[in-house]
Amino acid sequence: MADRQALLDRQAPLFGRVAIVGIGLIGSSLARAIARAGLSAEIAIADRDPAALARAEALGLGTSYHATAAEAAKGADLVIACVPVGACGPVAAEIAPVLSATAIVSDVGSVKGSVIRQMAPLLPNPRRLVPAHPVAGTEQSGPDAGFAELFDNRWCILTPPEDADADAVEKVVALWRACGANVEVMASDHHDLVLAITSHLPHLIAYNIVGTAADLEEVTQSEVIKFSAGGFRDFTRIAASDPTMWRDVFLHNKDAVLEVLGRFSEDLAALQRAIRWGDGEQLFDVFTRTRAIRRGIIAAGQDTASPDFGRRPAVEAGPAAVEPPVKAAKAS
Amino acid sequence: MADRQALLDRQAPLFGRVAIVGIGLIGSSLARAIARAGLSAEIAIADRDPAALARAEALGLGTSYHATAAEAAKGADLVIACVPVGACGPVAAEIAPVLSATAIVSDVGSVKGSVIRQMAPLLPNPRRLVPAHPVAGTEQSGPDAGFAELFDNRWCILTPPEDADADAVEKVVALWRACGANVEVMASDHHDLVLAITSHLPHLIAYNIVGTAADLEEVTQSEVIKFSAGGFRDFTRIAASDPTMWRDVFLHNKDAVLEVLGRFSEDLAALQRAIRWGDGEQLFDVFTRTRAIRRGIIAAGQDTASPDFGRRPAVEAGPAAVEPPVKAAKAS
Numbered sequence: 001m002a003d004r005q006a007l008l009d010r011q012a013p014l015f016g017r018v019a020i021v022g023i024g025l026i027g028s029s030l031a032r033a034i035a036r037a038g039l040s041a042e043i044a045i046a047d048r049d050p051a052a053l054a055r056a057e058a059l060g061l062g063t064s065y066h067a068t069a070a071e072a073a074k075g076a077d078l079v080i081a082c083v084p085v086g087a088c089g090p091v092a093a094e095i096a097p098v099l100s101a102t103a104i105v106s107d108v109g110s111v112k113g114s115v116i117r118q119m120a121p122l123l124p125n126p127r128r129l130v131p132a133h134p135v136a137g138t139e140q141s142g143p144d145a146g147f148a149e150l151f152d153n154r155w156c157i158l159t160p161p162e163d164a165d166a167d168a169v170e171k172v173v174a175l176w177r178a179c180g181a182n183v184e185v186m187a188s189d190h191h192d193l194v195l196a197i198t199s200h201l202p203h204l205i206a207y208n209i210v211g212t213a214a215d216l217e218e219v220t221q222s223e224v225i226k227f228s229a230g231g232f233r234d235f236t237r238i239a240a241s242d243p244t245m246w247r248d249v250f251l252h253n254k255d256a257v258l259e260v261l262g263r264f265s266e267d268l269a270a271l272q273r274a275i276r277w278g279d280g281e282q283l284f285d286v287f288t289r290t291r292a293i294r295r296g297i298i299a300a301g302q303d304t305a306s307p308d309f310g311r312r313p314a315v316e317a318g319p320a321a322v323e324p325p326v327k328a329a330k331a332s
Numbered sequence: 333m334a335d336r337q338a339l340l341d342r343q344a345p346l347f348g349r350v351a352i353v354g355i356g357l358i359g360s361s362l363a364r365a366i367a368r369a370g371l372s373a374e375i376a377i378a379d380r381d382p383a384a385l386a387r388a389e390a391l392g393l394g395t396s397y398h399a400t401a402a403e404a405a406k407g408a409d410l411v412i413a414c415v416p417v418g419a420c421g422p423v424a425a426e427i428a429p430v431l432s433a434t435a436i437v438s439d440v441g442s443v444k445g446s447v448i449r450q451m452a453p454l455l456p457n458p459r460r461l462v463p464a465h466p467v468a469g470t471e472q473s474g475p476d477a478g479f480a481e482l483f484d485n486r487w488c489i490l491t492p493p494e495d496a497d498a499d500a501v502e503k504v505v506a507l508w509r510a511c512g513a514n515v516e517v518m519a520s521d522h523h524d525l526v527l528a529i530t531s532h533l534p535h536l537i538a539y540n541i542v543g544t545a546a547d548l549e550e551v552t553q554s555e556v557i558k559f560s561a562g563g564f565r566d567f568t569r570i571a572a573s574d575p576t577m578w579r580d581v582f583l584h585n586k587d588a589v590l591e592v593l594g595r596f597s598e599d600l601a602a603l604q605r606a607i608r609w610g611d612g613e614q615l616f617d618v619f620t621r622t623r624a625i626r627r628g629i630i631a632a633g634q635d636t637a638s639p640d641f642g643r644r645p646a647v648e649a650g651p652a653a654v655e656p657p658v659k660a661a662k663a664s
Contacts, residue, residue: 110562135559135561135562136561137561137562138639139626139639140639145639154561155558155559155561157559184558190550193548193550193551194551194555194556194559195559195562197544197545197548197551197556197564198545198555198556198559198560198562198563198564199559199562199563199564200562200563201541201544202541202562202563202564202566202567203563204600204603205537205541205600206563207603207618207619207622208596208599208600208603208618209533209534209537209596210622210625210626211599211618211621211622212529212533212592212595212596212599213529213530213625214621214622214625215595215599216525216529216592216595218522218525219525219526219529221625221628222628223526223530224526224529224530224625225625225628225629225632225634226487226516226632226634227467227487227489227526227527227530227531228530228629228634228635229467229468229469229486229487229634229635230442230467230469230527230530230531230532230534231530231531231532231534231535231538231570232529232530232531232534233629233634233635234534234566234567234569234570235534235566236622236625236626236629236635237566237626237635238563238566239619239622239623239625239626240622240623240626241619243616243619243620243623244616246615246619247612247615247616247619248612250606250607250615251607251610251612251615254607254608254610257607258604258607258608260544260548261600261604261607263544263547263548264540264541264544265597265600265601265604267540267543267544267547268536268537268540268593268597269597271536271539271540272590272593272597274582275582275583275586275589275590275593276586276590278583278586280579280580280583283578283579283582283583284575284576284579286539286540286543287539287571287573287575287578287579288575289543289546290539290542290543290546290568290571290572291571291572291575293542293545293546293553293556293557293568293571294471294542294568294569294571294572296553296554296557297557297560297565297568300557300558302557302558302560302561302565303560303561303565303568303569307470307471307472307477
């Protein structure tokens with residue numbers, strides 16, 4: 001955290017004006033983290049949803065509030081599009097006419113190749129486009145869901161094109177480090193493949209299994225809910241994520257998602273065959289080798305080692321701790 | 333919790349001697365919960381693994397410790413097999429010669445039809461077999477992993493055969509309620525289908541995606557670990573569960589698992605097609621309808637509403653909060 005402390009000790013903030021376009025979970029967390037670290041004299045917030053903008057103002061997330069991206073971007077040193085991936089092109093088109101020659105443009109999208117293809121051609125100075133992806137989030141949405149600590153000890157991946165201005169990249173690196181994140185730089189196509197397996201495919205599968213469960217005629221929704229502690233409930237958390245954001249992720253990272261999805265389905269077919277033919281040895285082998293990755297994730301500080309994520313059933317019980325009647329047998 | 337309080341106020345405990353065969357996560361949690369509620373004068377613990385048995389004794393989980401199930405079952409009013417599903421038949425064979433005429437036999441397995449088929453023919457009095465499945469657990473294993481609160485406000489499903497002795501069923505119901513669980517009774521084949529979707533399929537998919545990720549040549553294991561916060565890490569928790577237990581679940585619930593797996597794969601193929609053809613509307617629809625089930629799970633007290641399961645990145649950071657170097661671009 002040496003960089004962050006150094007930044008906190010500076011006399012002048014890193015930016016005179018940062019514009020945040022879109023004040024959802026990520027945008028509002030970023031506004032809070034920028035304010036926490038004192039990184040910008042002004043934080044201009046834009047959102048086309050008047051209710052979200054009003055909430056941002058009520059929460060005091062910025063120094064000014066704007067109905068359009070262009071108004072917020074006027075005079076900004078850095079404009080960060082915190083919108084679904086599919087909206088990045090329209091944001092670029094809107095801010096392009098008002099951008100200063102030295103303004104840096106960035107984003108927070110979960111897909112990076114598409115963001116570059118959408119935004120770069122529309123910007124007056126594409127060499128000052130520094131796309132970013134903070135690998136952090138929760139299943140909740142909106143300005144109230146954000147918090148300044150969201151990025152602490154999480155990774156933020158930057159994917160500047162090869163000819164990006166070095167000083168622009170450095171400033172975005174400094175911003176994310178000061179917001180608590182670790183920064184890694186990689187090529188956009190590699191980012192899109194890595195995230196396809198670590199984020200996009202898990203979300204697709206989680207959405208899918210919740211849908212499959214909802215359609216099972218022989219099992220009621222009430223049963224799915226009651227007995228979800230057997231594993232299903234962890235998937236429902238992910239499947240509660242913002243539908244617009246995720247629709248855009250899959251539309252804009254099609255090739256990489258289809259590639260890893262094809263591999264996943266092949267592997268699943270092999271497991272299915274092992275179950276059908278009673279091949280316990282193969283099942284045991286697959287179930288054993290996956291433990292090493294879990295240990296690595298905990299050792300790297302990317303998850304808690306507390307069993308069951310540290311859920312404490314007794315504390316959570318609340319009003320549900322009512323004795324239900326014992327139902328009659330032969331439910332099926 | 334009226335039943336539990338009533339039990340605590342009783343003069344005599346519910347059982348004179350309970351035998352717990354297998355002292356892993358569930359067995360040791362059950363021993364602790366039985367002791368917490370004062371449900372049995374004696375708790376006889378058996379495990380064929382000398383190390384596990386020694387740990388159980390060191391932790392003081394029972395009143396006596398035995399290398400064989402038969403020794404523990406001698407004179408028991410209730411014998412509970414807390415072993416992988418595939419080991420239930422052998423346990424039944426071993427205890428059958430020493431069981432008293434009134435002894436109740438139960439288990440805690442995640443599959444119920446197979447347990448009945450394995451155990452009932454071997455027992456002297458199959459009408460006193462009352463299979464049980466507490467839908468609770470963590471990804472950890474062994475006697476140290478257990479805790480008395482594991483079953484609090486969780487469901488325990490009983491699947492007694494239709495001709496089961498009513499007094500035996502009542503006693504097992506009373507046991508689980510006194511251990512903090514809510515009890516539901518259903519037919520074993522229905523149980524096996526419900527759990528196939530709420531527990532077995534989620535585990536299979538989690539194991540599978542972790543394996544798929546490990547095999548991606550273009551993405552390093554270190555990258556998978558670093559960027560797992562995008563969704564993948566939740567799957568790795570489930571995929572860290574005990575491999576022997578889960579191998580047995582899939583071998584013994586083959587038909588129901590293959591049925592729900594077939595449906596899951598069909599649904600996934602439809603999503604794959606929507607991605608390939610850019611059908612954003614279909615994706616959005618699927619991603620929206622899944623939110624209702626999540627809300628139901630939280631309302632029923634089966635999960636916490638805290639975003640991200642209440643993980644607090646700053647607190648977890650620990651030694652990993654070291655500033656890493658910014659890597660060079662073109663990682664791929």
